[in-house]
Amino acid sequence: MISFLELVKRKLINTSRLDAKIKELQSEMSIIAEMIEKCINENAHVAQSQEEYRQQYGGVLNRFGVAKAGFEKAVNQKEEKSSRRDMLDSFIKGLREQEDLISEFDEKLWYSLVDKVTVHSKEKMRFTFKDGTVI
Numbered sequence: 129m130i131s132f133l134e135l136v137k138r139k140l141i142n143t144s145r146l147d148a149k150i151k152e153l154q155s156e157m158s159i160i161a162e163m164i165e166k167c168i169n170e171n172a173h174v175a176q177s178q179e180e181y182r183q184q185y186g187g188v189l190n191r192f193g194v195a196k197a198g199f200e201k202a203v204n205q206k207e208e209k210s211s212r213r214d215m216l217d218s219f220i221k222g223l224r225e226q227e228d229l230i231s232e233f234d235e236k237l238w239y240s241l242v243d244k245v246t247v248h249s250k251e252k253m254r255f256t257f258k259d260g261t262v263i
Contacts, residue, residue: 133220141213146206153199160192215258 167188171181222240230237246254255263 130220130223133216133223137213137216137220141209141216143206143209146202146209149202150199150206153195153202156195157192157199160188160195163188164192212258212260219258 164185167181167185170176171178171185219240222237226234226237241257243256243258246256248254257263
């Protein structure tokens with residue numbers, strides 16, 4: 129069981145793609161920030177139509193907003209995965225500390241596994257585990 133959970137942790141909670149995306153978006157935001165600064169400096173030093181400036185500035189600012197939203201989403205996804213990894217680590221630790229096979233209800237184990245139980249009816253319940261699994 130522990131080996132299986134370690135495998136699940138490595139496969140499902142891998143953040144390497146998110147790390148690459150975060151790095152890419154940080155770079156993009158940096159480039160766009162330079163474009164914004166260049167746009168502002170050009171407006172301050174070169175006579176130009178203010179309508180054209182507002183359109184150009186607004187377009188670059190919009191691009192920055194899109195990149196920032198993508199960056200924040202990727203960071204939040206990474207934090208969620210890290211939280212799930214921590215919960216799995218805690219559960220694995222609990223299993224390692226277990227001396228015998230589980231033969232009766234163990235309250236500590238239950239709380240380390242289950243996030244919530246939703247009772248829909250007398251015959252139907254939904255168990256949501258801390259790793260996000262729903263049964």
